[in-house]
Amino acid sequence: MAKGISELDVHQAADDIIAAGERPTVERIRAHLGTGSPNTVTRWLETWWQTVGLRLRQRAIEAAVPGIPERLAHLSHRLWQAALQDAGELAQTQLDSARHALDERERLLEGERATLALAIEASQKREREAQVQTQSAVATAEQLSAQVSQLTAQVQDLLRQRDGAYGRAERLEQELDAVRRSLGEATTAHEGERRALQAHVIAVEDRAHTEVDRHRQALRSAEQEWGRERIALTTSLRESEQQAIVTANREQQALRRLEGVTARADGLEAQLTSLKETTRRVTEALRLRRADTAPTSKQSKQRRTAPKRESAL
Numbered sequence: 001m002a003k004g005i006s007e008l009d010v011h012q013a014a015d016d017i018i019a020a021g022e023r024p025t026v027e028r029i030r031a032h033l034g035t036g037s038p039n040t041v042t043r044w045l046e047t048w049w050q051t052v053g054l055r056l057r058q059r060a061i062e063a064a065v066p067g068i069p070e071r072l073a074h075l076s077h078r079l080w081q082a083a084l085q086d087a088g089e090l091a092q093t094q095l096d097s098a099r100h101a102l103d104e105r106e107r108l109l110e111g112e113r114a115t116l117a118l119a120i121e122a123s124q125k126r127e128r129e130a131q132v133q134t135q136s137a138v139a140t141a142e143q144l145s146a147q148v149s150q151l152t153a154q155v156q157d158l159l160r161q162r163d164g165a166y167g168r169a170e171r172l173e174q175e176l177d178a179v180r181r182s183l184g185e186a187t188t189a190h191e192g193e194r195r196a197l198q199a200h201v202i203a204v205e206d207r208a209h210t211e212v213d214r215h216r217q218a219l220r221s222a223e224q225e226w227g228r229e230r231i232a233l234t235t236s237l238r239e240s241e242q243q244a245i246v247t248a249n250r251e252q253q254a255l256r257r258l259e260g261v262t263a264r265a266d267g268l269e270a271q272l273t274s275l276k277e278t279t280r281r282v283t284e285a286l287r288l289r290r291a292d293t294a295p296t297s298k299q300s301k302q303r304r305t306a307p308k309r310e311s312a313l
Contacts (some may be wrong), residue, residue, distance in 0.1 A: 005036040010044035014053070024048070049090055130174075144257055151179060155264055156248050161240050162271055165233060169278050172229055176289060179222050183293070185213050219293065238281060244272050 014024035014031040019183070022028060026045060030036045190211075 005033065005040055005044075007044045007047060009033060010036070011055075013050045014045065014048045014052075017091075031297055090293065140257070151247065151264070153249065154243070155268055158240060158243060158247070158268060159271070161236065162275055165236055165240070165275055165285070166278065167281055168229065168233055172226065172233075172282060173285070175222070176285060177227070180292070183219070186211075210211065230283075230286070231280065233282075237275065240275070241272065244268060 008028055010033075013029045015030060017024045017028050024045065026041045029041050029045065030038070095217055
């Protein structure tokens with residue numbers, strides 16, 4: 001890389017090349033100097049072209065001084081004409097280049113302005129869409145929250161109903177046990193009376209019949225009470241099942257958006273299944289109780305007829 005070249009060196013080299021009848025260029029100046037960076041030579045050559053008119057006028061003045069050879073004066077005139085022509089061409093070239101660069105810059109700016117406008121419009125559209133989606137998401141979340149609260153309340157209500165059904169079933173079991181104990185005690189009492197009062201069966205037959213009728217009426221009343229309780233329990237279970245079906249349908253709609261409710265619904269189904277099983281066990285116990293009651297009634301009839309036969313004998 002060339003070093004040490006100055007503006008004066010470039011101007012003098014350009015003057016020498018002009019004096020030789022050639023047009024100064026970067027290559028010719030570097031060849032004339034034997035050194036010099038192209039960028040440096042170009043920069044100092046531009047300053048030389050800016051002052052070439054003054055330099056040529058100075059030479060023309062010097063050429064007009066008496067004693068200058070005619071050949072030198074003619075050469076100076078040619079140089080002046082060439083310099084003026086080159087300066088005009090250079091100025092025009094620079095002007096065209098600047099105009100072209102300006103047009104290109106305006107075109108680029110226009111493209112950038114259009115691109116920026118499209119980007120701003122797209123950004124505003126995305127922002128509006130995001131706001132709409134956010135509002136929709138908030139509304140959906142609020143709706144789901146309300147549905148969850150409603151379903152939770154329904155589940156709690158069904159749980160309370162299940163607990164009430166369990167309580168009623170336990171009370172019915174206790175009443176059934178009491179009836180069984182009463183029947184057992186009555187049977188034992190009848191057996192004792194039969195063994196102790198066989199000789200007086202005619203006198204006590206009416207009282208025994210009355211006692212048996214009273215126990216039969218009590219049993220019938222207990223059965224009717226149990227029947228009413230069973231109907232009420234069945235109705236309650238049916239309503240619970242219908243409510244569970246409605247709740248399950250609502251849950252199926254809500255489960256598409258809130259999967260967390262599934263576990264609670266499954267638990268509720270298991271509880272309803274358990275309640276059905278409890279009802280089945282109570283029904284089976286009632287059936288067994290009726291089966292136990294039938295032989296007792298048959299034995300009572302046999303006891304009533306046995307004394308008559310003995311009396312006849």
